[in-house]
Amino acid sequence: MKSACGLRLAACGGRFATCGLRLGACLVLLASFAPAAQSRPQRIVSLVPALTEMLYAIGAGPQVVAVSSYDEYPPEVKALPRVGALLDPDTERIISLKPDLVMTYGSQVDLQAQMKRAGIPTFDYRHAGLSHILATMTELGVRTGHATEADRAVAAIEARLAAVRARVAGKRRPKTLLVFSREPKTLRNLYVSGGRGFLHDMLEIAGGDDVFNDIDKESVQVSIETILSRAPEVILELRPEEIPAGLPMQQELASWARLASVPAVRNQQVLFISGHAVTVPGPRIAESVERMAKALHP
Amino acid sequence: MNIRRRIFTVVSLFALATIAVVLWAPTVGSTSISLPRVFDTTIPWHENVDAQIFFVARLPRVLSGAIVGASLAAAGVVLQAMLRNPLATPFTLGVSAGGALGAMLAIAFGLEVGMMGVSSVPIASFTGSLVATAIVYWLASSRKRGLSTNVLLLAGVTLNSFFSALILFVQYMADFTQSLRALRWLMGDLDVGSYTPIIAALPFVVAAFGVFACLPRTLNLLTLGEDVAAARGVEVVRTQRLAFLSTSLATGAAVSLGGPIGFIGIVVPHLVRLMVGSDHRIVLPAAALFGAAFTVLCDLTARTIVAPLELPVGIITALIGGPFFLWLLVKKS
Numbered sequence: 162m163k164s165a166c167g168l169r170l171a172a173c174g175g176r177f178a179t180c181g182l183r184l185g186a187c188l189v190l191l192a193s194f195a196p197a198a199q200s201r202p203q204r205i206v207s208l209v210p211a212l213t214e215m216l217y218a219i220g221a222g223p224q225v226v227a228v229s230s231y232d233e234y235p236p237e238v239k240a241l242p243r244v245g246a247l248l249d250p251d252t253e254r255i256i257s258l259k260p261d262l263v264m265t266y267g268s269q270v271d272l273q274a275q276m277k278r279a280g281i282p283t284f285d286y287r288h289a290g291l292s293h294i295l296a297t298m299t300e301l302g303v304r305t306g307h308a309t310e311a312d313r314a315v316a317a318i319e320a321r322l323a324a325v326r327a328r329v330a331g332k333r334r335p336k337t338l339l340v341f342s343r344e345p346k347t348l349r350n351l352y353v354s355g356g357r358g359f360l361h362d363m364l365e366i367a368g369g370d371d372v373f374n375d376i377d378k379e380s381v382q383v384s385i386e387t388i389l390s391r392a393p394e395v396i397l398e399l400r401p402e403e404i405p406a407g408l409p410m411q412q413e414l415a416s417w418a419r420l421a422s423v424p425a426v427r428n429q430q431v432l433f434i435s436g437h438a439v440t441v442p443g444p445r446i447a448e449s450v451e452r453m454a455k456a457l458h459p
Numbered sequence: 460m461n462i463r464r465r466i467f468t469v470v471s472l473f474a475l476a477t478i479a480v481v482l483w484a485p486t487v488g489s490t491s492i493s494l495p496r497v498f499d500t501t502i503p504w505h506e507n508v509d510a511q512i513f514f515v516a517r518l519p520r521v522l523s524g525a526i527v528g529a530s531l532a533a534a535g536v537v538l539q540a541m542l543r544n545p546l547a548t549p550f551t552l553g554v555s556a557g558g559a560l561g562a563m564l565a566i567a568f569g570l571e572v573g574m575m576g577v578s579s580v581p582i583a584s585f586t587g588s589l590v591a592t593a594i595v596y597w598l599a600s601s602r603k604r605g606l607s608t609n610v611l612l613l614a615g616v617t618l619n620s621f622f623s624a625l626i627l628f629v630q631y632m633a634d635f636t637q638s639l640r641a642l643r644w645l646m647g648d649l650d651v652g653s654y655t656p657i658i659a660a661l662p663f664v665v666a667a668f669g670v671f672a673c674l675p676r677t678l679n680l681l682t683l684g685e686d687v688a689a690a691r692g693v694e695v696v697r698t699q700r701l702a703f704l705s706t707s708l709a710t711g712a713a714v715s716l717g718g719p720i721g722f723i724g725i726v727v728p729h730l731v732r733l734m735v736g737s738d739h740r741i742v743l744p745a746a747a748l749f750g751a752a753f754t755v756l757c758d759l760t761a762r763t764i765v766a767p768l769e770l771p772v773g774i775i776t777a778l779i780g781g782p783f784f785l786w787l788l789v790k791k792s
Contacts, residue, residue, distance in 0.1 A: 231635070247635065342636055345571055347578045348652040350640055376768065382643070384650050386516035387767045389508060390490035419515055419653060421505040 201306030202262035202282075206244060206255050208272075209286055212264040213238060214443030215298050219311040227258050233437060234445075256281070262304070288379070291362035294442050295319065314444060321447035322366055325454045329368030332458050337369035338393035338425070341380070341440060346412050348385055348419070355381040359442040360399075367453035369395065389420055395457060396425040400435040432456045462740075469741050473748040480752040481525055484759050485517040489766030515652070523657050523716050524649045524758045524772075525751035528723055530664050530713040532750025533671055534706040535724035536731075536743050540678040541702045542608050548724040549710040552615030552703070553591045556622035558714035559645060561587020563626050566641045567633035577659045580644070581715040585663075588711025591618060596703065606699045608685075646771030647720035649758050656716055663712040668747070670705035674698070675739035682737070720773045723750055726780040733791050753780070 206227045207213040213228050217235045225238070229246040232238045242258070245251040250272045255263060256279055263276050267287035276283045284304060286297060295315045302311020339354040339361070354360040354371060358379030364371050372391045373381055396417065404410050417423075417431045425431055434452055438445040486494060492509040496502065504510065534549035542551075549555060564570070565583035595618055599611040626645075630638045651657065677698045680688040685695050710724075731746040757775040764770060 249631070342640065344578060344580060344640070345569070349578075349580075349648065349650060350643055373767075378768075381768060383767070384489075384516065384762055384769055385652050386488055386490060386512050386762070389512050389516055391767075392508065416652075420511065422508045422511045427505055 200261075202260075202304070204258065204260045205262045205264065205305070206258060206260040207232070207264040208244065208246060208250055208269070209264050209266050210234070211288070211294075211441050211443040212284070212286055212297070212301070214441060214445065215294075215301055216264075216305065218314045218444035219298060219302050219305070219307045221301070221305040221307050224305060226260065227255070234441070288359065288442050290357070291359045291366070291442075291446065294359060294444075294446060298444065318444060318447045322450060325366055325368075325450050329366075329454055329458050332368055334368055334370040335394040335430075335457060336372050336392070336424075337364060337395045337397055337457065338372050338388065338391070339364050339369075340396060340398040343398075346416055348388075348416050351383050351385075351388070352380050353383050355379060359446065360440070363446060363450045363453060364397070367450050367457055369397070369453070369457050385420065389422060392423055394424045394428070394430060396423070396431045397453065397456060398431070398433050399439045400433055401437050401440070403435040404433055462738075466738075466740050469735055470744045470748070473745045477525075477748040477752040480755050481521055484521045484524075484755045485513055487759060487763065488512065488517055489763055489769075516650075519651050519654055519657060520649045520758060520762070521755050522654075523651045523660075524755040526657065526660060526664055527649065527713040527717040527720060528727075528750035528752070528754025529747040530667065530709040530750075531720065531724040532727035532731075532753075533668065533743060533747040534709045534713075535728040535750075536739065536746045537671060537674060537678065537702050537706050538724075539728055540682050540739060541699055542612055543682060543684075544612065545729070546725070547612070549706060549713075550719060550721070550724060551619070552611065552707070553595050553618035553622060554588045554615075554707045554710045555714045555719045556619045556626070557591020557594075558584040558588035558711055559719055560622045560626050560629070561585070561590075562644055562715075562718075563629045563633075563641050566644065567629050567637050569637075577656055581656055581659070584715040585711050588707065588714060591622065592704070592707035592711070594618060606696050606703070608699065611699075611703065643771065644718050645773075647718040647773035647776075649717045649754075649772055650762075650769075651716065660712040660716045663708045667705040667709035667712070670701050671709075671743060671747075674702060675743050678702075678739040678743070682739075718773070720754070720776055722773075722776040722780045723754055726776075726784045727753055730784055730787060733787050 203224055204226045205216065205221065205224045207216060207225060208229045210229060210232045213225065213232050214234055216222060216225055217237065222235070222237060225241065227242045227244045228238045230243045231246050242254070244254045244258070247266055247269065250269060252272060252275050260281055263281055263283045265273055265283050265285055267285050273283050273285060284301070295318060298311050298315050302308040340351060341354065341360065342350070342352040344350045353373060354364065355376040355378035356371060356374040357377055361371055361379070372393045373383070404413055414431060417426050420426050434456060439449045439452070490512055492512050496507065496509040497513045499507070502510070531549050535547070538547040538549060538551065539545055561583035562580050565579045570579040570583060595611060595614050598614040599606050630641050633641065677688070677693050680691050680693050681695070681698065689695050727750040728742070728746050731742055731749050735741050735745055754776065757779060758772045760779070761770045761772045761775045
């Protein structure tokens with residue numbers, strides 16, 4: 162029928178023939194997309210811990226069949242098979258699990274090409290700002306057949322963030338240095354948040370002014386001199402593990418004590434926030450922002 | 460000119476230039492500071508930002524740069540003469556790879572065995588250097604004829620590759636953030652942040668330089684060949700042992716302080732030779748001084764060129780040292 166239509170149009174002249182071919186192509190394309198949009202992936206492999214957390218938060222957890230070697234949350238993932246991570250994805254293992262959707266990081270181009278060759282669809286993701294986390298959750302909802310739950314989860318996070326914004330509104334925003342990595346017990350190899358990325362966005366919502374606002378980078382390696390000259394009023398250090406009170410905490414604070422002229426050091430405003438959740442750009446950000454806000458504005 | 464007078468003049472000139480660089484470097488940086496304010500004792504320490512930038516941020520950096528540069532350059536001169544190989548560097552004999560492996564292990568396993576204010580990474584690095592030195596020394600020493608420089612060179616190069624593979628393995632197995640930290644360590648960093656690591660490295664560097672001070676005349680003879688040197692009364696094996704152990708000590712201390720900063724150990728000795736000739740009585744002290752000034756200037760560039768960000772010093776030493784060396788090579792030939 163379609164081709165008959167095209168042929169008939171072709172008989173009417175070249176212009177119409179093109180028209181008919183386009184129409185045909187559109188119909189074919191629509192036909193090929195329709196089932197994909199309806200089908201709901203049942204065997205998802207996630208190589209990105211942040212995406213795994215999102216999948217569980219939007220109710221797609223039972224569809225996840227394998228995760229990366231760095232996945233720790235939610236506790237259910239501990240029972241799942243591991244298939245490598247960012248730099249060492251185990252392609253063979255991934256294919257053998259017969260996934261119908263693989264969550265990859267944007268830079269895993271080789272893996273994405275291999276999946277394409279194997280006919281396995283991928284969901285490519287890159288860390289970006291806080292709004293991107295929420296947009297990704299919504300997108301994942303549509304892709305995995307959990308659009309409503311995703312919208313609900315996103316709305317809940319937005320509500321908590323709005324509550325934090327309201328709580329800190331009008332309060333003085335301290336100049337804050339957000340540290341997320343350094344050599345233990347020294348001030349060497351200091352990595353801090355720059356003026357971009359989810360950590361920066363979280364700090365801004367929590368009512369702090371990032372001292373490295375002007376540097377358009379997610380992570381910045383800074384020297385001691387720069388910290389002294391920027392004089393932060395609060396130093397907020399994110400740590401994966403809890404620092405035990407007593408001697409270990411004293412040693413950590415002693416490293417900062419050398420910078421006596423920094424207001425944060427002088428006024429004992431070197432604060433620690435511990436736990437893996439703080440540095441994962443996933444659905445637990447609302448809780449992390451609340452903790453940051455509590456530290457900055459007790 | 461009388462040789463003594465020539466040594467005195469040339470070394471004094473290098474010393475003056477180095478002192479000038481070391482005094483000037485802490486006054487320059489990404490932030491502008493006022494020198495009168497830095498030394499104004501009426502301002503309380505915790506309120507004097509300028510003094511803190513000078514004494515806490517810049518001075519330890521400049522001092523560690525000078526120590527690392529002098530150690531690597533002097534070790535380069537000694538090893539090139541001892542092995543009679545112009546390509547030898549302080550990193551050729553596996554000592555720095557041992558140091559790097561130690562540091563990688565400390566980073567990857569999160570070792571926290573800090574001692575007297577020195578953190579675990581430099582301690583592990585220095586220990587790694589000592590272990591590598593011991594292995595190479597044991598391999599190269601035979602009961603019959605003492606120390607074989609050929610075996611020393613081959614064992615060092617092989618151990619270097621072996622340790623490099625282990626470094627990659629440790630990095631590969633480590634957590635992502637730890638891998639990044641490890642990679643950054645390998646690029647070299649002089650922002651030591653306190654005087655403690657410098658004080659900890661100093662005794663080893665001083666001991667090594669004590670040995671270096673006795674070597675120049677012997678090195679001059681060794682470059683003519685081991686037999687010639689022996690015929691002139693040089694205790695070849697003893698000298699080689701001393702030279703190997705002292706360069707290892709200096710390299711280990713330098714690597715633990717600033718990471719394996721490349722290029723200084725090979726380029727500086729050759730640059731200095733192109734400038735002052737090949738008499739080790741002049742080359743050795745001049746290279747140590749030039750190495751110190753060169754490293755301090757490279758670090759100055761690293762911390763100011765993209766301020767408030769900074770570049771790893773190892774990248775600058777190679778970027779400046781390489782073309783400069785090639786230019787001098789072409790000009791002199």
